[in-house]
Amino acid sequence: MDKLKILFMGTPEFGATILYALATAPHLEVTGVVTQPDRPAGRKNQLSPPPVKVAAQELGLPLMQVERLRNPAVQAQLLEFSAGAEIFVVAAFGLILSVAVLNMPRLGCINVHGSLLPEYRGASPVAQAILDGKTETGVTIMLMEKGLDTGPMLSKVAIPIEPEDTQPSLMDKLAKSGATLLLDTLPRWVAGQIIPEKQDDTYASITGIIKKEYGLIDWNKTVASIVCMIRAYYPWPGTYTFWQGQNLKIIGATAFQEKVAESATPGTVLLARVEGKECVLIATGKGWLAPRELQLPGKKAIPALEFVKGQRAIIGARLGDGQEA
Structure with a gap:
């Protein structure tokens, strides 16, 4: 044949x-x-x-x-x-x-x-x-x-x-x-x-064709939708927010629907203890996001807890459009 x-x-x-x-x-x-x-x-x-x-x-x-x-x-x-x-x-x-x-x-x-x-x-x-x-x-x-x-x-x-x-x-x-x-x-x-x-x-x-700007996170959305976004847009265009006027990439994340802290304005960064472990949380429109890695321009991506301990000013800050609350 x-x-x-x-x-x-x-x-x-x-x-x-x-x-x-x-x-x-x-x-x-x-x-x-x-x-x-x-x-x-x-x-x-x-x-x-x-x-x-x-x-x-x-x-x-x-x-x-x-x-x-x-x-x-x-x-x-x-x-x-x-x-x-x-x-x-x-x-x-x-x-x-x-x-x-x-x-x-x-x-x-x-x-x-x-x-x-x-x-x-x-x-x-x-x-x-x-x-x-x-x-x-x-x-x-x-x-x-x-x-x-x-x-x-x-x-x-x-x-x-x-x-x-x-x-x-x-x-x-x-x-x-x-x-x-x-x-x-x-x-x-x-x-x-x-x-x-x-x-x-x-x-x-x-x-359609995915554009770089699609990766900008809207913290008013639910944590479930933001986690889906982080998964969908990895590795390109990646997902990002702004802190102190800088592009801050968020690589990988877990959703926490349950109450792990007092309510906060969406985008607010918190250092909390969940199930006996210290972790970084970011408030969303519904639920909390636990980022796996964070990365500033020109720097390597590092675990979120390590990043926060080296950048203490981010604790309590509100991530967003380039201006802190």
Whole structure:
């Protein structure tokens, strides 16, 4: 039996996990890989290759990097690069595929999407599921069409969201489950054993690109929603507040719904003893937040208790918009 020939398109770690699964499956052949260009990263802004590029190079696969796919010249290059591929598999590529690109492969384009469609279409389904306090999400394998994640679905798998899950940990689970689901779905789809299921647009929701300013904490919100925010926006854009006019990052946190101290204005920092242990608490609109680590600009992230003992002035201060109460 001839192997199914696939062109893979993806960029971050999620895509790299899918690529490794495809490239090592005995019944499949990855003819080439398309990913985004190297981007500046880290404090020194040095060019860093996307994880999918690293994976493609390790696997010895032909590679093409593109900034965008709207340019007719780039499309012509892609058409030549993808010659022989019967199907395109897309996983967190990060670029919109034009109709011209969607029509290139004989069997169309398939997307591995990190949500249970039609819920959470768009760019940030994993972060949004955590942000909304969901206890379950999943992966959908879908046929791609012109609309944003609107195509008919071929298969789904549900994944629980654990209370300690952050965006990277949940993304890793979804990528591994998605890879398994994809390897099962592809041969059945090609063999005509799957009837595509149309999405019900009345249940659709859209997620957008996450911006840095989304990480600013509003202390008037409930502690539960702030903890979800800290988990969803780790490691980027991160969650932060202001103290003495400085950006103060909060990395990891636990919620205390019970009364552990007298009520205080949201954003107020308290050094308290909970269950016999000294800890740092921050008042919210409902409940108290116990931050795991705190970080000032240019400094390392350190445990919250260690930070407070070195910055005693923060005790009793109100975190917020750059002005103390």
